[in-house]
Every structure is written in C-alpha cells, then in structure tokens.
Amino acid sequence: MKRMRILFTGVGGQGTLLASRLLGEAAMSAGIPVRVSEVHGMAQRGGVVESTVMLGGIESPIIAEGEADLLVGFEPLETLRALRFCSTDTVIITNTAPIPPFTVTLGQAEYPPIPRWMEFMGSTFRTVIAYDAEAVAREAGSTKTVNVVLLGTLCATGLLPLRPEALRETIRSRVKPKLVDVNLAAFDRGLVQAQ
Amino acid sequence: MHELLTHDPGRFMLLLGNEAIVRGAIEAGLAVSAAYPGTPSSEIGNNLFQIAQDPSSDISFEFSTNEKVAMEVTAAASAAGLRTLTSMKHVGMNVASDVLMTLAYMGIKGGMVIVCADDPSLHSSQNEQDSRYYARMASLPVLEPTSPQEAKDMTMEAFDLSEALELPVILRTTTRTAHVRGPVKLGNIPKNKKTRGHFEKAPMRWVAVPAVARTRHKVLLDQFEKAHGLAETSRFNTLSGSGRTGILATGVSACYVADVLEELHLFDRVRFLRLGFVHPQPRNLIRDFLAGLDQVLVVEELEPCQENALKVAAQEMGLTLPILGKASGHIPRLYELTPKIVKKAVCHALSLDHPSPPLPDLAALPPLPQRPPSLCKGCPHTETYGVVKEALSDLGLLEKTIFPTDIGCYTLGLLPPIQMADYLLCMGSSIGSSAGFSLSTDQKVVSFIGDSTFFHSGIPSLVNAVHNGHRFSLVILDNGTTAMTGHQPNPGIRLTPPGYSERHPRISIEAIVRACGVRNIAIINPYKKKEAMEAAREMLAKDELSVIISDAPCILYLKRMEGKTQKRTPATEQTQAGDEGRDRT
Numbered sequence: 001m002k003r004m005r006i007l008f009t010g011v012g013g014q015g016t017l018l019a020s021r022l023l024g025e026a027a028m029s030a031g032i033p034v035r036v037s038e039v040h041g042m043a044q045r046g047g048v049v050e051s052t053v054m055l056g057g058i059e060s061p062i063i064a065e066g067e068a069d070l071l072v073g074f075e076p077l078e079t080l081r082a083l084r085f086c087s088t089d090t091v092i093i094t095n096t097a098p099i100p101p102f103t104v105t106l107g108q109a110e111y112p113p114i115p116r117w118m119e120f121m122g123s124t125f126r127t128v129i130a131y132d133a134e135a136v137a138r139e140a141g142s143t144k145t146v147n148v149v150l151l152g153t154l155c156a157t158g159l160l161p162l163r164p165e166a167l168r169e170t171i172r173s174r175v176k177p178k179l180v181d182v183n184l185a186a187f188d189r190g191l192v193q194a195q
Numbered sequence: 196m197h198e199l200l201t202h203d204p205g206r207f208m209l210l211l212g213n214e215a216i217v218r219g220a221i222e223a224g225l226a227v228s229a230a231y232p233g234t235p236s237s238e239i240g241n242n243l244f245q246i247a248q249d250p251s252s253d254i255s256f257e258f259s260t261n262e263k264v265a266m267e268v269t270a271a272a273s274a275a276g277l278r279t280l281t282s283m284k285h286v287g288m289n290v291a292s293d294v295l296m297t298l299a300y301m302g303i304k305g306g307m308v309i310v311c312a313d314d315p316s317l318h319s320s321q322n323e324q325d326s327r328y329y330a331r332m333a334s335l336p337v338l339e340p341t342s343p344q345e346a347k348d349m350t351m352e353a354f355d356l357s358e359a360l361e362l363p364v365i366l367r368t369t370t371r372t373a374h375v376r377g378p379v380k381l382g383n384i385p386k387n388k389k390t391r392g393h394f395e396k397a398p399m400r401w402v403a404v405p406a407v408a409r410t411r412h413k414v415l416l417d418q419f420e421k422a423h424g425l426a427e428t429s430r431f432n433t434l435s436g437s438g439r440t441g442i443l444a445t446g447v448s449a450c451y452v453a454d455v456l457e458e459l460h461l462f463d464r465v466r467f468l469r470l471g472f473v474h475p476q477p478r479n480l481i482r483d484f485l486a487g488l489d490q491v492l493v494v495e496e497l498e499p500c501q502e503n504a505l506k507v508a509a510q511e512m513g514l515t516l517p518i519l520g521k522a523s524g525h526i527p528r529l530y531e532l533t534p535k536i537v538k539k540a541v542c543h544a545l546s547l548d549h550p551s552p553p554l555p556d557l558a559a560l561p562p563l564p565q566r567p568p569s570l571c572k573g574c575p576h577t578e579t580y581g582v583v584k585e586a587l588s589d590l591g592l593l594e595k596t597i598f599p600t601d602i603g604c605y606t607l608g609l610l611p612p613i614q615m616a617d618y619l620l621c622m623g624s625s626i627g628s629s630a631g632f633s634l635s636t637d638q639k640v641v642s643f644i645g646d647s648t649f650f651h652s653g654i655p656s657l658v659n660a661v662h663n664g665h666r667f668s669l670v671i672l673d674n675g676t677t678a679m680t681g682h683q684p685n686p687g688i689r690l691t692p693p694g695y696s697e698r699h700p701r702i703s704i705e706a707i708v709r710a711c712g713v714r715n716i717a718i719i720n721p722y723k724k725k726e727a728m729e730a731a732r733e734m735l736a737k738d739e740l741s742v743i744i745s746d747a748p749c750i751l752y753l754k755r756m757e758g759k760t761q762k763r764t765p766a767t768e769q770t771q772a773g774d775e776g777r778d779r780t
C-alpha cells in the first residue's frame with residue numbers, strides 16, 4: 001500500500017483535530033493502517049494546531065520538513081507557515097479566509113497579503129487548490145464546518161485511498177446527530193471545489 | 196455509556212495513546228485511580244473521571260489536590276490488594292517523588308501502574324526532564340510504548356508485572372506517544388473484578404521506620420534483579436534485521452528508526468533492537484544484540500539513559516565497539532527528535548547519503564506573524580490583570596512592582612498587552628518566590644496564583660509567608676475550575692457536573708486564607724470595576740501581606756456547562772466543540 005503523509009494545520013477552534021480524526025476513522029474502517037497525531041495543550045486555543053494523518057504503515061507520528069504528501073491549511077497564514085513541510089510535489093489545499101493573530105491586531109506584526117502569496121504558492125508547488133472555505137461553509141449552513149469542507153476537497157483530489165462515501169459514512173457515525181446534515185452538506189460542497 | 200467501556204472484544208477503536216492506557220487499565224481490572232492533570236497526561240484522568248461517573252462502572256477515580264496525594268491514595272489502595280493507576284506529567288513526578296522513593300521500598304500488593312508523561316520540546320511544560328532518571332533512582336521497572344496498541348497492551352502487562360514483583364511499574368510516555376491515535380483492538384472487560392480491598396496489617400512490612408526500610412531496601416534490590424530476568428523474556432523487546440551496525444531505540448524514536456529502515460531498505464545492513472521493557476535493560480538480550488557488531492547507534496528521546504546503560508553493558512562484556520548517540524553528537528540531547536534528525540543520524544552512522552525530496556525555495560517568504568495562544572475573549576483573568584494594573588498605577592507602584600506568577604491559563608499574562616509575569620519556576624512557586632523577593636529587595640511584589648494551583652502547592656507557602664512576616668500582595672485568581680488542562684474539578688470547584696457537589700463539598704479559599712492567619716483580605720468581582728479597584732488599591736497599598744481573591748468563573752467553562760448535562764462520549768464531543776479544551780502546563 002502506498003504510504004502517505006497528510007498534514008493539517010489551522011488555528012485552535014477551527015476543528016483541525018476533528019478533520020484529522022474523521023479521516024483516521026475512515027481509514028481504519030477501510031482496513032488501512034493509520035496513525036493520527038494531535039496537538040493538545042497550550043497551543044490549543046487561539047494558537048496553531050497541527051495534526052497529521054499517516055496512511056499505509058508509517059509509524060512516525062510527525063512529518064519531517066519536505067515530506068508531506070498533502071497539506072491541508074485551514075487558514076492562509078498557517079498554510080504559509082507549514083510550507084517547510086512540503087516538497088515541490090506536495091499537493092496543497094488551503095482556505096484563503098484569514099484569521100489574524102492578536103500580534104497583528106495589536107499592530108506588532110503584519111499579516112502577509114494573501115493574493116500575492118497564493119500566487120507564489122501556485123508557481124512554486126505542483127498543485128495548489130485555494131479558495132474561501134469559510135464562504136463555502138457558510139453556504140453549507142455553518143462556518144464551523146470549514147474543516148469538513150476542506151476534508152471534502154482533500155477527498156476529491158483522488159489521492160486518498162478512500163472514496164467519498166467512506167468519509168460520509170464516518171461523518172454519519174462520528175459527528176453529533178444534530179450536526180450530521182450540515183457536515184454532509186459541507187463535505188459535498190468541498191468535494192466540488194477541487195475541480 | 197462511556198465509549199471506553201464498549202464491550203465488544205475484537206473490535207478496533209481509533210484511540211489516543213492516553214485513551215488506550217485507560218482501556219488497558221479497565222481490561223486489567225483497575226479498581227482505584229487518582230491523578231492531578233497535566234499535559235500530556237491529562238486525557239487519562241479526564242476519561243477515568245467520566246468513567247467513574249458512569250453508573251455501569253465500578254472504578255473509583257478522583258482528581259487529587261496534587262500528584263503526591265494521588266500517588267499516596269493509589270499506593271495505599273494497592274497495599275490493600277486492589278489494582279490501581281496514577282498518572283501525571285513529568286514535573287508532576289517531582290511532586291510525587293517523595294512518595295515514589297519509599298514506595299519502591301515498601302512495595303505493593305495489588306498491581307500499581309504509574310504513568311508518567313514526558314514532554315520533549317516543552318510543548319506545554321516548564322522543563323524537559325527525563326522521568327526515566329526517577330525510575331533509576333527508585334530502582335523500578337519501566338515500560339515504554341511506541342503506539343496506542345502497545346500502550347494498551349503494556350498497561351495490562353504492567354499490572355501483572357507489578358504483582359509479580361510486588362513493585363509499582365512505571366509506564367513512560369512522551370507527548371508523541373500520549374497524543375497519537377491508532378487502531379486499538381479491544382479485549383474483554385472482566386466481570387468479577389475485585390473492587391473492595393483488605394489491608395493485612397504487618398507493621399514490619401508497611402511502616403517505613405529505619406529498621407523496616409533497611410530490610411525493605413534489600414528486598415527492592417532483589418526484586419529489581421528479578422525484573423532483569425523478566426525483561427529478558429518480555430514480548431515488548433524485539434530484535435530484527437541483520438548487519439554489522441546495530442540500532443537500539445525506544446518509544447517514538449523506534450517509530451522513526453523503523454520508518455527509515457523501511458524507506459532506505461536497510462534491514463540487511465542493520466540489526467534493530469526495539470526495547471519496550473526499557474528499565475532494567477535485559478542483559479542477555481543486549482549481549483546477543485551486541486555480538487558481532489562493529490558499531491551501535493542508540494536513538495532515544497531526551498537523556499542518554501539507554502546509551503549510558505549500553506556503555507556499561509559493553510564494558511562488562513569487554514567490548515570496545517563505538518556506541519553512537521547523544522555523546523557522539525549523532526542524536527541531540529535537546530528537544531524532541533524528528534524523522535529528519537533520525538534519518539540523518541542513521542545515514543551518518545552508515546556513511547550513506549540521505550535522499551531529500553525536491554524542496555521549494557521559500558526564501559522569498561516574509562517573516563510570518565507569530566500566533567501565540569491567548570486568554571479567551573471575556574476571560575476573567577484579563578479583567579483581574581486590568582484592575583491590578585490600574586490600581587498599582589494609581590498608587591504610583593506599577594513601575595517598581597515584581598510580578599511572580601504561577602501555572603495556569605493566567606501564565607499567558609506574560610504576553611502583551613498584559614505583561615504582568617516576571618518570575619515562574621513550578622506549580623505553587625508564586626508565593627514562595629514572592630517571599631524571597633520581598634525580603635531581598637525594596638521593590639513591590641504582587642503575585643498571581645490560580646485556585647487549583649493554590650490547592651496543589653500554594654498553602655504551605657502562604658502559611659510560611661504569614662509566620663515569617665513576608666510582605667507582598669497575593670492575587671488568587673479563583674475561576675472555580677482547573678481551566679487550563681480542560682476544566683477538571685478541584686476542591687474549590689463551583690461549576691460542577693450534576694450530582695458531583697453532594698459527594699464533593701467545596702472548600703472555601705477565603706476560609707483557608709483566613710485560617711492561615713492572613714489579616715488583609717479582599718474579595719473582588721473583577722467585572723465590577725469600581726468596587727474592585729477600590730478594594731485592590733486598599734490591599735496593594737499595605738506594607739504587609741495582603742490577599743486579593745478574584746472571584747469570577749472561567750467564562751469558557753461557564754458557557755459549556757450552560758444547559759448541558761455532563762454525560763458525554765469523550766472524543767467526538769470534545770472535538771466537535773472546536774478543539775477548545777485548553778491545557779495547562
């Protein structure tokens with residue numbers, strides 16, 4: 001089985017860990033060897049939250065510089081920060097809706113202009129799928145579903161050894177019942193963003 | 196029912212290392228558990244706490260006031276013949292170590308597992324000490340898992356081992372084994388386990404006076420010798436591959452090594468020893484491993500414990516082969532290892548080029564703004580800091596004030612715009628260090644401590660401050676919960692799960708402060724600016740010890756508890772809420 005390293009990065013509160021966990025659960029159900037590593041602790045709220053999903057028998061829980069096969073960025077600044085884990089072959093999916101850190105709101109630092117750096121990414125990496133996932137999540141019914149929108153897009157790349165239905169099934173069984181519908185809607189909207 | 200009580204042998208669940216430990220303990224017949232939370236160990240206590248609330252469970256669990264108390268609670272229950280577990284972060288072991296050193300002499304009856312979670316790279320901690328040194332100091336066996344499945348299996352085995360040796364067994368994890376998820380195969384949950392113990396009195400066995408401890412020390416050394424034998428046959432130690440270079444690795448480091456060997460197809464060049472039973476080192480296995488090797492690389496997180504033990508073993512065997520690792524500079528002693536560091540070290544040892552993927556040129560990227568964690572919007576700590584700052588400024592004292600702080604969400608007061616944290620060592624250090632600053636300087640001293648930390652280790656130092664006449668102001672930030680590690684209850688808890696408060700009376704911090712003999716006390720509501728300012732000014736102007744208790748619940752926990760019953764399946768709900776559990780150091 002092909003070994004695959006997927007890096008998720010975002011800001012505390014965006015549901016990064018849920019996204020990586022859903023992918024992990026779906027992989028486990030499909031009998032694919034999987035390891036998911038999570039960040040708990042100080043960083044969790046308001047800080048950077050990274051998680052990884054390793055498929056196909058990789059034992060290491062973390063990803064070395066240049067070794068991510070896929071990067072899913074929940075926030076554009078965090079996507080930029082995580083580029084060092086990418087090679088030029090890495091497939092990158094990123095939300096373009098910014099969440100400025102307080103260092104920016106306090107005027108101590110400057111938020112990099114997003115269009116410019118998206119363009120940079122486009123010319124540096126083989127595949128970059130960038131869009132406003134927050135807007136898509138809003139259309140789906142809740143901005144809290146940015147995580148599942150991006151999961152949909154990740155699935156649509158066709159690189160995962162998992163079909164969309166496997167992830168839908170995991171969403172049905174792992175997400176709180178009253179949130180299943182909105183998450184399924186978000187997932188499906190994410191799926192079409194890859195085209 | 197709690198997810199970890201699922202009775203479905205053979206089924207796989209995607210568990211966190213910490214959850215797998217809990218499941219292993221349940222399957223092994225855990226009866227009593229106690230802990231103080233701390234990242235990266237917290238999910239063990241959190242899950243056991245929820246499980247203990249479950250009517251279908253017969254496990255007793257408590258959040259104790261600190262790690263020392265938790266270890267005493269579980270040690271005694273083990274002496275009464277029950278299976279017990281206590282968990283802590285590495286620095287928690289410092290607090291519990293007074294118990295540990297003599298508990299090793301006294302031993303146990305029912306199996307006792309001590310989970311100690313190290314935090315290489317200090318993700319959420321004040322240091323990166325290696326708890327295996329404690330195991331060496333105490334002469335206790337240590338198991339170290341590499342995956343959630345192993346975490347479960349080792350926990351179960353640790354109970355048997357503990358009973359076979361009549362010693363507590365340490366299960367050492369690190370951040371990357373505690374916080375990794377993987378498939379874990381469920382086993383049986385025992386039906387008729389022992390939940391009531393009986394303590395057989397035997398003063399010459401259980402009372403650590405010199406005469407008894409002298410004999411017990413000998414028993415400990417004998418048992419430790421036996422542990423050597425058990426390590427030899429442990430299924431957690433495996434030897435694979437062949438070649439004239441050996442690699443010995445433990446814990447998550449073994450994962451990194453395994454991936455490198457696989458990726459670079461090195462199994463016919465490297466003999467790989469994965470140690471899971473890491474202390475004591477199995478002598479015969481080590482002898483077999485070393486036989487015929489030209490060199491060995493040792494890969495382990497933090498301190499060169501295996502490396503040094505291996506050097507001793509080689510010396511005893513009369514071998515002079517190079518033993519590479521921390522001392523040789525192949526593996527750093529600072530911070531956590533990464534797949535890259537390990538790959539480089541392996542390639543270096545084997546004189547191989549290490550292949551690198553095509554890296555992007557990122558030189559053009561601008562400096563990226565940092566995103567440090569911050570206090571929640573509306574957090575009462577922000578208000579309290581504001582009140583104290585303004586009051587000190589009114590009194591003309593702000594510039595000359597030293598702010599010793601403590602461990603909790605409020606430690607983030609270090610960052611702008613608050614910047615009211617000047618000195619911190621460990622849990623409870625705010626009060627003791629305030630005494631030191633006040634007696635040695637002419638500066639004003641105002642320190643901060645949270646409710647849980649006050650109960651954990653603040654009380655003795657407050658008594659000290661009163662008795663020795665130290666002059667400073669202490670602000671107790673009483674938000675009614677242990678917020679930073681995920682809102683565990685503490686003795687001052689105000690926001691409680693339903694039914695909890697009947698069995699757990701609240702201890703008043705004000706009453707304690709008064710009983711310590713503090714004369715100047717003000718209780719403020721930091722959201723009521725005017726009154727709070729007035730009271731704060733009065734207390735801060737004193738030239739003797741004064742205590743301000745800022746009484747305002749954690750806003751995040753308050754929101755979560757509103758209209759919510761406490762029943763919850765652990766992981767899904769937690770993550771659905773948006774990764775909001777925030778952990779303290």
Ligand code: SF4
Nearest residue numbers: 571574604749750751
């Ligand atoms: S968790 Fe509670 S105490 Fe901690 S920062 Fe948030 S509101 Fe404040």
